[in-house]
Amino acid sequence: MFIKSDAGFKAPLITTIDLACSLNYDYFVRFNRISSAERRFKRFEPRKKTMIEGHLPEKKNSPIIWTIGGGKGGSGKTFVCSAFATLLARLDYTVILIDLDIGAPNLHNFLGIQDPKKSLTLFFERKKELEELPMPTVVPNLRFIAGDVHSLSTEGTRLYHRRKLYNHIPRLKSDYILIDIGAGSDTHVLDTFLLADKKIAVINPETISMENFYQFIKNALFRKLTLAFRPYGFRDLIDQVWKFREHYKLKNIWDLMNWLKTNFPFSQSIIESEIASFRIDFLLNQIRTRQDIELGHIIKSAFIKFLDLDVRYAGHIEYKTEVANSIARGYPFMVHYANSPSAQEIETCLYNLIREKEAL
Numbered sequence: 166m167f168i169k170s171d172a173g174f175k176a177p178l179i180t181t182i183d184l185a186c187s188l189n190y191d192y193f194v195r196f197n198r199i200s201s202a203e204r205r206f207k208r209f210e211p212r213k214k215t216m217i218e219g220h221l222p223e224k225k226n227s228p229i230i231w232t233i234g235g236g237k238g239g240s241g242k243t244f245v246c247s248a249f250a251t252l253l254a255r256l257d258y259t260v261i262l263i264d265l266d267i268g269a270p271n272l273h274n275f276l277g278i279q280d281p282k283k284s285l286t287l288f289f290e291r292k293k294e295l296e297e298l299p300m301p302t303v304v305p306n307l308r309f310i311a312g313d314v315h316s317l318s319t320e321g322t323r324l325y326h327r328r329k330l331y332n333h334i335p336r337l338k339s340d341y342i343l344i345d346i347g348a349g350s351d352t353h354v355l356d357t358f359l360l361a362d363k364k365i366a367v368i369n370p371e372t373i374s375m376e377n378f379y380q381f382i383k384n385a386l387f388r389k390l391t392l393a394f395r396p397y398g399f400r401d402l403i404d405q406v407w408k409f410r411e412h413y414k415l416k417n418i419w420d421l422m423n424w425l426k427t428n429f430p431f432s433q434s435i436i437e438s439e440i441a442s443f444r445i446d447f448l449l450n451q452i453r454t455r456q457d458i459e460l461g462h463i464i465k466s467a468f469i470k471f472l473d474l475d476v477r478y479a480g481h482i483e484y485k486t487e488v489a490n491s492i493a494r495g496y497p498f499m500v501h502y503a504n505s506p507s508a509q510e511i512e513t514c515l516y517n518l519i520r521e522k523e524a525l
């Protein structure tokens with residue numbers, strides 16, 4: 166027999182405790198949630214220490230925010246986001262994982278939470294503050310804010326809701342905040358992506374995924390420039406110039422930037438500083454061959470050569486059926502397969518991201 170806790174875990178109902186609980190159900194739910202999560206976690210083989218332990222950054226007073234995006238649906242953004250969050254928590258950082266995939270939130274499945282009782286819907290409907298939403302997970306140090314799972318339409322997330330959310334996220338108390346932003350390149354996705362200290366794209370070694378990544382990066386840069394010009398009273402300038410690009414003979418975002426620099430010399434320093442601070446890290450997920458690994462370096466060179474943008478290749482993760490297994494069994498991958506070769510690959514990517522290094 167099972168009972169569901171607030172966090173959505175299924176926990177066994179123990180008969181002796183059952184008796185006591187009939188007297189105090191609330192107490193039981195609270196007691197059972199914590200002890201069952203701990204029991205479940207302790208059942209797994211401990212994670213073996215690796216070289217990453219000696220290279221961990223110091224904790225800061227304010228949270229470090231990472232966003233995981235990249236354009237194409239199904240590339241593994243949610244999987245990677247949950248894996249990084251679990252690993253950081255196991256490395257003794259406090260972590261809050263936020264599912265900001267508006268329309269298709271499913272991060273809870275990667276954490277073994279079946280039916281999150283609290284979600285961003287409560288924040289969007291102004292029933293709860295953001296600080297009240299993080300739920301415990303089976304992993305110590307890792308808390309989770311479920312996506313907008315309880316609303317019936319994405320209409321609920323209007324612009325002012327999102328702005329409020331962006332203001333509140335950095336105020337959460339945690340060493341790291343990791344945000345799964347979902348697929349696509351709409352304004353909400355791009356704004357969330359740009360909010361982060363570290364912007365990470367997860368792509369697959371296939372043409373469509375790489376094409377989407379390129380589009381995503383272009384759109385993110387365009388959005389960043391648009392936002393940067395707003396405080397200077399040029400609120401719609403970039404949008405308008407781009408709208409009439411044929412008239413101005415602009416073919417791409419680089420022509421647009423050159424046009425701005427020529428016509429508004431003051432814009433040169435703004436553009437340069439925006440590009441300099443536009444750092445994107447990417448990793449290749451679901452790779453199947455050695456050639457796939459090399460693709461990461463090829464993509465990096467292409468970005469430098471054709472776009473003059475330095476994107477950083479953090480590493481690769483192989484395609485493994487264990488990923489689906491861990492979801493089906495309801496355990497986070499980095500707990501269930503903590504010492505597997507895939508976990509090592511994820512750890513290498515995390516190491517490179519933390520140390521601002523690249524795959525060799």
Ligand SMILES: Nc1ncnc2c1ncn2[C@@H]1O[C@H](COP(=O)(O)OP(=O)(O)OP(=O)(O)O)[C@@H](O)[C@H]1O
Nearest residue numbers: 238239240241242243244348451483484485488489
């Ligand atoms: N390295 C991997 N090996 C095997 N399967 C994987 C791997 N990474 C992800 N998957 C599987 O691919 C599917 C999609 O993964 P995931 O949901 O993380 O993608 P996503 O990019 O978040 O998708 P969406 O854009 O729809 O949010 C899942 O079923 C997951 O189990």
Ligand SMILES: [Mg+2]
Nearest residue numbers: 242243266347
């Ligand atoms: Mg996803």
